[in-house]
Amino acid sequence: MAEHAHTAPPSDPELRIKALESLLAEKKLIDPAAVDAIIETYETKIGPRNGARVVARAWTDPEYKARLLADATKAIAELGFSGAQGEDMVVVENTEEVHNVVVCTLCSCYPWPTLGLPPVWYKAAPYRARVVSDPRGVLLEFGTVVSDDVEVRVWDSNAELRYLVLPRRPEGTDGWSEEQLAALVSRDSMIGTATIPTPAPGAAP
Amino acid sequence: MNGVHDLGGMHGFGPINPEPNEPVFHHEWERRVFGVMMAAFGGGHFNVDQFRHGIERMGAVEYLSGSYYEHWLHALEALLQEHGTITVDELASKWKQFAEGAH
Numbered sequence: 575m576a577e578h579a580h581t582a583p584p585s586d587p588e589l590r591i592k593a594l595e596s597l598l599a600e601k602k603l604i605d606p607a608a609v610d611a612i613i614e615t616y617e618t619k620i621g622p623r624n625g626a627r628v629v630a631r632a633w634t635d636p637e638y639k640a641r642l643l644a645d646a647t648k649a650i651a652e653l654g655f656s657g658a659q660g661e662d663m664v665v666v667e668n669t670e671e672v673h674n675v676v677v678c679t680l681c682s683c684y685p686w687p688t689l690g691l692p693p694v695w696y697k698a699a700p701y702r703a704r705v706v707s708d709p710r711g712v713l714l715e716f717g718t719v720v721s722d723d724v725e726v727r728v729w730d731s732n733a734e735l736r737y738l739v740l741p742r743r744p745e746g747t748d749g750w751s752e753e754q755l756a757a758l759v760s761r762d763s764m765i766g767t768a769t770i771p772t773p774a775p776g777a778a779p
Numbered sequence: 780m781n782g783v784h785d786l787g788g789m790h791g792f793g794p795i796n797p798e799p800n801e802p803v804f805h806h807e808w809e810r811r812v813f814g815v816m817m818a819a820f821g822g823g824h825f826n827v828d829q830f831r832h833g834i835e836r837m838g839a840v841e842y843l844s845g846s847y848y849e850h851w852l853h854a855l856e857a858l859l860q861e862h863g864t865i866t867v868d869e870l871a872s873k874w875k876q877f878a879e880g881a882h
Binding site for chain 1: 780784785786787788789790791793794796798801803804805806807808810811812813814815817819820822824825827828831834835843846847848849852854855856859864865869870873876877879
């Protein structure tokens with residue numbers, strides 16, 4: 575018991591990670607400056623704006639879209655997005671007949687290079703447990719209504735395969751530039767928990 | 780392997796409550812857990828499957844009551860000890876040092 579009391583970790587995660595980082599740095603196994611750089615990259619450079627560029631390109635370039643649906647990893651890399659947690663990508667296309675939504679029931683697999691780090695709800699028990707058994711109910715919680723005549727497909731990601739949803743291009747966006755279109759694409763529309771609303775007339779950004 | 784992490788289809792977890800305009804991290808310690816894990820992973824101290832298994836081996840109560848980056852912290856501490864990179868005594872002495880420093 576005395577041994578256990580000595581080695582039981584403190585409850586405060588702030589203290590625990592300080593201790594661990596300090597120990598690893600002393601052993602020269604990590605460099606705190608490199609840790610800072612990693613954090614900054616994922617806070618400022620890698621996020622859903624990357625995925626939005628992929629979507630906008632697919633909407634405006636049919637040949638790119640064909641490549642994206644045939645080999646997503648390669649087509650996404652054409653725009654410069656690749657690396658950790660994006661090594662093996664599949665893009666699933668929303669159509670008039672099918673609405674796709676992505677989950678990782680076992681943990682938190684998510685396409686980092688195109689969407690960044692996942693939001694808390696994506697990693698938490700309620701979404702992971704329920705989206706596979708009641709997807710339409712879950713979508714309603716996000717304010718997303720999928721008509722009964724549209725099939726809902728739920729894709730369970732894993733460490734070897736990650737999914738990105740290609741949302742439907744909203745009506746009223748003919749002639750919009752790729753950049754204008756990318757600004758419409760939300761993170762949740764690429765997870766599949768949202769659709770992209772039709773912009774108000776004359777609302778081109 | 781079945782376990783508490785295998786959540787698909789389970790009932791009773793309540794509403795999803797997505798947070799509008801959620802930040803990438805909610806606390807400074809989450810930033811550090813993410814960065815240290817990525818640096819240790821990059822240094823080859825464990826692979827992604829070992830890391831996930833480290834999380835899956837958590838006790839059910841701890842798993843369900845802990846936040847995501849608490850899971851990561853648990854797996855990091857466990858794997859680095861199991862692989863002999865650090866010892867529990869080294870870690871405990873750091874805990875003591877920082878706990879005392881905080882008061």
